[in-house]
Amino acid sequence: MLKTVVFEQLKQAMRDKDTLTKGVLTLLKSQLDLAEKEQGSPLTALQETEIVNREIKQTHQALEGAEKAERADLIEQEQAKLKLLESFLPEQLSEEEVKQLLTDNGVVSGMAMGDAMKIAKPLLAGKTDGKTMSTVVKSLIS
Helix, strand or coil: HHHHHHHHHHHHHHHHHCCCHHHHHHHHHHHHHHHHHHCCCCCCCCHHHHHHHHHHHHHHHHHHHHCCCCCHHHHHHHHHHHHHHHCCCCCCCCCCHHHHHHHHHHCCCCCCHHHHHHHHHHHHHHCCHHHHHHHHHHHHHC
């Protein structure tokens, strides 16, 4: 379970006095705890992956803001956060692997975007990010 892994790494970060890692892991643990409390039962692996992906997306946005502001210190910090968060994701598929998986499961040229995404989302959940999924689906249906 991801929550226990995060907690173990959080304890190690506290022992090592690694403030960046401690902050990221504390935030991630609190998000996992909150989602579990709201649901009233333990989270599935897919739900945990969705929470990690949401945190990664927010970190990407913060990184873009830091790059626009040309803040080297913040850029470095956000990149370190991204690397740490991405370590909690399962192996990510390449664009070619995504394309092959989608064509094998019936996504064809001329298909409506909504119909194609209904096939893609459950199939690729946690295996690739939404941006890659959308790009590949658009290229397949056009």
